[in-house]
Amino acid sequence: MEAEHTRSGQSSPQYLRRMNARKVLDHMWHGRPATATELMAATGLTRSTVLALCRNLAEQGWLEALENAREAGTYTKGRPALRYAFREGALFVVGVDSGPHRVTAGVADLRGRELARVEREFGHEEVGGQERRSEILAAVDAALEDAGVPSSRVGAMVIGVPAPVDAEGRSPDGLNEFWALMNPELRTLAAERGWECLVENDANLAAMAELHRYPAARDASFAALLSGERFGAGLVLRGEPLRQPRGGAGEMGLLDMVEGVGSARGLAARARELACEAIERGERTSLERRPPGGPSAKEVFEAADRGDAVAAGVVARLADVLARVCVVLAGPLDLDRIVVSGGIAPALEGVVRAARERIAEHLYAPWLEVVVSELGADAVRVGAVHSAVELVRAKALDEAP
Amino acid sequence: MEAEHTRSGQSSPQYLRRMNARKVLDHMWHGRPATATELMAATGLTRSTVLALCRNLAEQGWLEALENAREAGTYTKGRPALRYAFREGALFVVGVDSGPHRVTAGVADLRGRELARVEREFGHEEVGGQERRSEILAAVDAALEDAGVPSSRVGAMVIGVPAPVDAEGRSPDGLNEFWALMNPELRTLAAERGWECLVENDANLAAMAELHRYPAARDASFAALLSGERFGAGLVLRGEPLRQPRGGAGEMGLLDMVEGVGSARGLAARARELACEAIERGERTSLERRPPGGPSAKEVFEAADRGDAVAAGVVARLADVLARVCVVLAGPLDLDRIVVSGGIAPALEGVVRAARERIAEHLYAPWLEVVVSELGADAVRVGAVHSAVELVRAKALDEAP
DNA sequence: CAGACTACATTTAGTGCTTATATTTATTCC
DNA sequence: GGAATAAATATAAGCACTAAATGTAGTCTG
Known part of the structure; x- marks a missing residue:
């Protein structure tokens, strides 16, 4: 008589059940309400199995069974299919x-x-x-x-x-x-x-x-670059966010050592700084030093758009910095894309455009996209x-x- | 009558079988010959299942059944267990x-x-x-x-x-x-x-x-740094080798932009260069310029060990370069370790020792180990x-x- | 040296998941 | 109202696993 193992690690038939339930739930999570037939195609399972899983998931509250069976379907004949929908309001x-x-x-x-x-x-x-x-x-x-x-x-x-x-x-x-x-x-x-x-x-x-x-670029590699007060990057490599146990991934302290960059100060901070310096040097500009601490970053970018030469110089300088930061990130990791994000991102369109051209001076990577995030401060x-x-x-x- | 799906994606019971067979085989691949009882503990499966899997794997040629059942075991009583061993010579x-x-x-x-x-x-x-x-x-x-x-x-x-x-x-x-x-x-x-x-x-x-x-540091993050003629890194993040579709991961072109480094030329190349320059400047050194192209890297390191001041200066300079390269790699990726590898690695012990101390000037990472690979040219x-x-x-x- | 004992292998039954096939059901079209 | 259709349900069978009983090859004991 052997009592032996009774726990059944994670290899029992029940494990299969869980895996298949996950398949179905994952498909529903992002997709539209679906019939069993659609789920069969998506999961490769049989109708019986799919229906059983859906019934289970509905009991647990993750899915709900819809009544209007045929309304959304493309067919008119035959018995109307059951349709299940993900309950996005379950939690x-x-x-x-x-x-x-x-x-x-x-x-x-x-x-x-x-x-x-x-x-x-x-x-x-x-x-x-x-x-x-x-x-x-x-x-x-x-x-x-x-x-x-x-x-x-x-x-x-x-x-x-x-x-x-x-x-x-x-x-x-x-x-x-x-x-x-x-x-x-x-x-x-x-x-x-x-x-x-x-x-x-x-x-x-x-x-x-x-x-x-x-979601299309599901296993691309990219960095989300926060660039306001300090540079900081979130790295995604082959679709997987890089999360190190100490949390130090994406720290940009190395910028201290990069020529033409010199520190991890962000673009907004640099814009204010450079503008102030120019004003102190007495250069002719529409920027005013009235607000305490000089003009804001946004004001500098707007002035550049209006044709202010000093502001344009600042933008050019920032573009150089951004280009170098992109090279540092994209070079050794072979990234596909860098998304410039954060609160000032919407104002950085011009800087990013100029930076794109300067990247090629340092790195051969014609595939690299550098874009401004559409999320802005919401990112x-x-x-x-x-x-x-x-x-x-x-x-x-x-x-x- | 429904023909429907017959392919059974990867969710059939057979899939479970494969998963469990892999578990057993993986355990045997690295481990010693094992009895069913040991495999039960390792896999969480029952004796019947383990024995069936082993029989299968033995039939396929991956395992072989050993005769000397008890010899290696720690027990003396009872029926001797079957023992299976991985056939490392199968292929x-x-x-x-x-x-x-x-x-x-x-x-x-x-x-x-x-x-x-x-x-x-x-x-x-x-x-x-x-x-x-x-x-x-x-x-x-x-x-x-x-x-x-x-x-x-x-x-x-x-x-x-x-x-x-x-x-x-x-x-x-x-x-x-x-x-x-x-x-x-x-x-x-x-x-x-x-x-x-x-x-x-x-x-x-x-x-x-x-x-x-x-194998202990199974999900650590590290870089293997080849540093002879040109710097090049192989990256392992959380135990996973980083392999990008274009193959550019670990390319060190960014070193062109790093202060105090300036290019991706490796330590051996730099050692020769710096030694030649010193000789040309007429500094007093035991290094000779006789071999065509000046002394080899190894000769420079040996001279430094002997106390040659010029060679020591070269080593210090190289240590600074290596420290900066380590910072560039370890900073944004939050690495645990950098292994300096390649043909000249065995000669780099002194350089690495000096580099370790210089890293702290640029980066707070007391956990970071920088070591010389024990594999040398075999890596x-x-x-x-x-x-x-x-x-x-x-x-x-x-x-x- | 027989028999108890031990630790294993083997056998058999049973469970849970799946697929495969047959049957029923709901609906539209004629 | 009856064929046609497409789906749900029902039933059977296969497979991988567990569980428990049974068989077996040794050692240990008296």
């Missing part, structure tokens, strides 16, 4: 962009469609950890209220911060206290609500957002939402909504 | 390092243990494509003869070349004719013999070799052998040996 997710000066929270359904969004500006410098935490919670609560989603139906929350984040959700302190300030143990924030919660680097989330934006939050959806999806079959 | 593989000046071919068993090795020096510059191909074949044939392995029992061949190699095994021409010269359609080389053949970048293969050398060939083993393993269950 909801929260995505948060927690920046240095403001926090934005979005509530979305399981397809990543945003139902509500709330932004809170801090209004003053030096925001402490406790204040940051409560501001985030306030924004999240307001967004949930707006969306009419009760706390109990939130499946996951993801928070983006401008700092490296390790596998446990912590940011390194010691070296750079700014980082610890940006991430005051945020991973514990959702514990009291009972939500799954993930803290993630903002550039990585921007990359997630771009990854979902171009991080949208990425957070999609990350949260992924989180729910990863454990979808373990627990019914 | 053999060929790994080739095809360098600019010489070609080395190795023949190994399925565990990657080398049975024979043949090296052929070209003896003259400007080796054409046809000559290179026939030299490779000659080396391979000689190595097979040495090992006593007939051509029919070769499962796969992998060739390493100092050039980027795309997914189809081609190297880019046009820009850099050196690359096309190094890889004259080598992927077609094994076709006539009926072997599986893969052409791969040499640094990537060096990385494969290191990956197999430290590429060893990596090629292991890649070939992987190739065989990937399709192990599709065809019996």
Whole structure:
């Protein structure tokens, strides 16, 4: 008599069932409502199997059976097919962009469609950890209220911060206290609500957002480059976001050593700096130094568009910097694309256009696309939402909504 | 009556069988001969299942049943267990390092243990494509003869070349004719013999070799840095070799733009250069300019060890370069380790030691290990052998040996 | 040296998933 | 209202696994 093993690792027939259920659910998650016949084609399973899986998934609450059997179909004859649809409202997710000066929270359904969004500006410098935490919670609560989603139906929350984040959700302190300030143990924030919660680097989330934006280029390699105050990159290699245990992937400290770049300061910061310097040198320009600290980055770019020579010089200089940053990223990783993202991205069209031409001076990579993200300031939050959806999806079959 | 789908994608019960067979085979591939009881613990399957799988695998020729049932076991009582062992000699593989000046071919068993090795020096510059191909074949044939392995029992061949190699095994021409010269359609080389053949970048293969050398750090991230004539890196991220479709991963062209580095020239080339310059400046040194083109890199390093001041200066300069290269690689990828590899690696111990200390000036990464590969000039060939083993393993269950 | 004991192999039954085939059902077209 | 159609349901059979009983090759004990 052998008691022996009874656990049946992950190789039992039940494992097959789970795999097939995942296939069906994945197909429904992104697709339209589907009949068994369509799912048979998509999954390679038989009708009996598909129908059984759908019935199960519907019982668990992931799918719902539609009544209007034939309406959407292209056929008119024969018995009307059952149609199942993904229940995008089975659960909801929260995505948060927690920046240095403001926090934005979005509530979305399981397809990543945003139902509500709330932004809170801090209004003053030096925001402490406790204040940051409560501001985030306030924004999240307001967004949930707006969306009419009760706390109990939130499946996951993801928070983006401008700092490296390790596998446990912590940011390194010691070296750079700014980082610890940006991430005051945020991973514990959702514990009291009972939500799954993930803290993630903002550039990585921007990359997630771009990854979902171009589902066609499913296994391309690209970087989402946040370029406002400091350069930071989120890397996606062959369709897989690169997430290192220490969270240091995409850190651009090496720019200190790159000729013509010299530091990781971002394009917005440099635009202000260069404009100020030009003004101090007394060069003739329409830019004024009136606002405290000189003109804003956006004003510089607008002046360049109007034909201001000094501003145009600044843009040219920034294009050179951006080109070099792109070379540093795309060269050793053989990237397909660099998406310039972040709050000032919409103003960077001119800089990016000029940078494209300068890249060839340093790197042979005619395939490389350098583009401005269409997401602008939304990138991080949208990425957070999609990350949260992924989180729910990863454990979808373990627990019914 | 429904004919419907009959193909049964990859979700049938048979798929489970394959998965479990792979589990068993993978365990045996690296491990010692094992009894069913051991395999039960390793795979989580029941005795019946394990024994059935082993019988199958033995029939196919991958495993062999050992007679001496109890000898190796730690028990003395009870019925002696069946023991199965991996048949490392079921097939053999060929790994080739095809360098600019010489070609080395190795023949190994399925565990990657080398049975024979043949090296052929070209003896003259400007080796054409046809000559290179026939030299490779000659080396391979000689190595097979040495090992006593007939051509029919070769499962796969992998060739390493100092050039980027795309997914189809081609190297880019046009820009850099050196690359096309190094890889004259080598992927077609094994076709006539009926072997599986893969052409791969040499640094990537060096990385494969290191990956197999430290099986403990199974999902670490590191770079194998070839640093002789030109810098080139093979990247392994979270245990996965990074292989881009265009083959450009690890290309170090960006070094042109890095302060204090300036080009992708490697350490050996720089050592010779710097030594020559010092001699020309008339500095007092034990180095002589007699050999045509000045002292070799190795001579410079030996002189530094002897206390020659000029040579020591060269070493310090090289350490600075190496430190910067390490920072460029390790910074944005958050690497755990950089393995300095290639033919001159054994002579670089001093340079690496000095470089370690300089890295901290540019990058906070106390976890980063920079080490000299223990493989030296063997790295590429060893990596090629292991890649070939992987190739065989990937399709192990599709065809019996 | 017989018999108990042990640790394994083998056999047999049973479960869960799948496919394959036959049958029924809902609907449209004539 | 009856054929035609396309789908759902029902039933049978196959396969891979587990579970438990049974058989077996040794060692150990008296």
